[in-house]
Amino acid sequence: MKLDRFRLERYFAEHEFTAPYLLCASDCESMALGDLLALEPDARERMSLLRLGYTESLGNPELRQTIARQYKNISADQVLVHAGAEEAIFNLMNILLEPGDHIIVHAPYYQSLGEVARGIGAEVTDWPGDPQHAWALDIGDVERALTNRTKAVVINVPHNPTGYLPVSAVIHELSELSERHGFIVFSDEVYRGLEQDPADRLPAFADVNERAVSLGVMSKAYGLAGLRIGWIASRNAKLFNELAAFKDYTTICNSAPSEFLAALALRHADTIVGRNLQIISDNLDRLDRFFASHAERFAWHRPRAGSIAFPALMGESVETFCEDLVRKQGVLLLPGNLYGPGFNSFRIGFGRKNLPEALERFDAYLRSKA
Numbered sequence: 001m002k003l004d005r006f007r008l009e010r011y012f013a014e015h016e017f018t019a020p021y022l023l024c025a026s027d028c029e030s031m032a033l034g035d036l037l038a039l040e041p042d043a044r045e046r047m048s049l050l051r052l053g054y055t056e057s058l059g060n061p062e063l064r065q066t067i068a069r070q071y072k073n074i075s076a077d078q079v080l081v082h083a084g085a086e087e088a089i090f091n092l093m094n095i096l097l098e099p100g101d102h103i104i105v106h107a108p109y110y111q112s113l114g115e116v117a118r119g120i121g122a123e124v125t126d127w128p129g130d131p132q133h134a135w136a137l138d139i140g141d142v143e144r145a146l147t148n149r150t151k152a153v154v155i156n157v158p159h160n161p162t163g164y165l166p167v168s169a170v171i172h173e174l175s176e177l178s179e180r181h182g183f184i185v186f187s188d189e190v191y192r193g194l195e196q197d198p199a200d201r202l203p204a205f206a207d208v209n210e211r212a213v214s215l216g217v218m219s220k221a222y223g224l225a226g227l228r229i230g231w232i233a234s235r236n237a238k239l240f241n242e243l244a245a246f247k248d249y250t251t252i253c254n255s256a257p258s259e260f261l262a263a264l265a266l267r268h269a270d271t272i273v274g275r276n277l278q279i280i281s282d283n284l285d286r287l288d289r290f291f292a293s294h295a296e297r298f299a300w301h302r303p304r305a306g307s308i309a310f311p312a313l314m315g316e317s318v319e320t321f322c323e324d325l326v327r328k329q330g331v332l333l334l335p336g337n338l339y340g341p342g343f344n345s346f347r348i349g350f351g352r353k354n355l356p357e358a359l360e361r362f363d364a365y366l367r368s369k370a
C-alpha cells in the first residue's frame with residue numbers, strides 16, 4: 001500500500017512542540033495523570049497493582065462496558081478498542097475495501113478518512129459540505145455519486161475542520177439510503193459529546209443502523225489523546241469479527257495502563273467533559289468578539305459543536321498568512337490547503353485554556369499589519 005504524506009500530521013510534527021501557542025489543536029484541554037487518578041480515592045493504589053502483560057485483544061472488559069454505556073443499542077461485546085481512532089480507521093478501511101471499490105467521504109476530511117482507501121486502490125469521491133450554507137451536507141449528493149462499486153460512505157459529525165453539526169434527519173436519511181443501496185456507513189464521531197446544547201447531540205450511527213460503524217476516542221472531548229485509546233462500536237457481527245482479526249497485524253492489544261485510565265475517565269465523563277465544555281463556551285464568546293472586530297479579514301461562523309472551526313481568510317493567501325503568524329508571534333493556525341487545494345480558510349481550535357493569550361498575540365499580529 002502506498003500512502004501520501006499525511007499533510008496535517010506532518011505540519012504538526014514540525015510545529016506542535018515548538019510553537020508556543022497552538023491555536024489549532026483539535027483536542028480539549030488535557031489533564032495531569034495525578035489529577036485523573038485523584039478522581040477516585042483508591043485509583044492510585046489499583047493502578048500500581050496493574051499487571052503489565054498482554055491484555056485482551058478486543059479491549060479490557062470493564063472498559064468495553066463503560067464505553068457501551070454511551071450508546072443505546074450497543075453492548076460491551078459490540079465494542080472493539082483500538083490504539084486511538086487512527087488505528088481503527090486504518091483497520092476498518094482495510095477490511096472494507098478492495099482495489100477498484102468506491103467510497104464516498106464527507107469533505108473536507110481528516111486525511112486518513114480518504115487516504116487509506118486511496119492507498120488500497122479504491123476510488124474516493126468527495127461529499128462536500130457547502131461553505132455558503134455553514135458547510136451543510138446534501139444527501140442528494142451521495143445519491144448521485146453512488147455506483148454499484150460503492151462499499152461505504154464516511155460521515156464525520158461534529159465535523160473536522162468546520163464544526164458542522166447536522167440535524168438528526170440527515171443521519172436517518174443516510175441510514176435509509178444505506179439500507180436501500182447496501183453500502184456501510186462509517187461514522188467518525190470523535191467530537192461527539194462536545195455539543196454546546198446537549199439537545200443537539202446526534203444519535204450514534206451504530207445505534208440507528210445495524211450495519212453501520214461508529215468511531216469514538218478519548219482524545220477530543222476528554223483531552224486524553226496521550227492514552228491512545230479509541231474504539232469502534234457496531235452491531236455488524238461479520239465486520240466486527242474481521243476487524244478483530246485484522247488487529248492481530250497492527251497492535252494485537254492495547255496498553256494496560258491506558259485502558260485502566262480510560263475507564264476511570266469515562267466513569268467521570270460529566271466532570272471532565274463538563275469542564276471542557278465550559279472552556280469551549282468561554283472561548284467561543286471570545287472568538288465571537290475577536291472576529292467581530294476583524295470582520296473585514298475573516299468570515300466567521302460560530303459552530304454548535306466540537307472544538308474547532310474553519311473561518312475563511314479574505315484577500316491574502318492562507319498559507320503565507322499562517323507561516324508569517326507563527327514566525328512573528330508563535331501562534332499556530334492550520335492552513336486550509338492542508339485539507340486540499342482551494343480552501344483559503346484556517347482551522348482554529350478553542351478547547352484549550354490558553355486561547356486568551358494566543359488570541360492576544362493573534363490580535364497584535366493583525367494590528368501590526370494594518
Ligand SMILES: Cc1ncc(COP(=O)(O)O)c(C=O)c1O
Pocket residue numbers: 026083084085086087110156160188190217218219225230
Ligand atoms: C475526525 C478525526 N478522526 C480521527 C482522528 C484521529 O484521532 P486520534 O489521534 O485520537 O487517533 C482525528 C484526530 O484529529 C480526527 O480529527
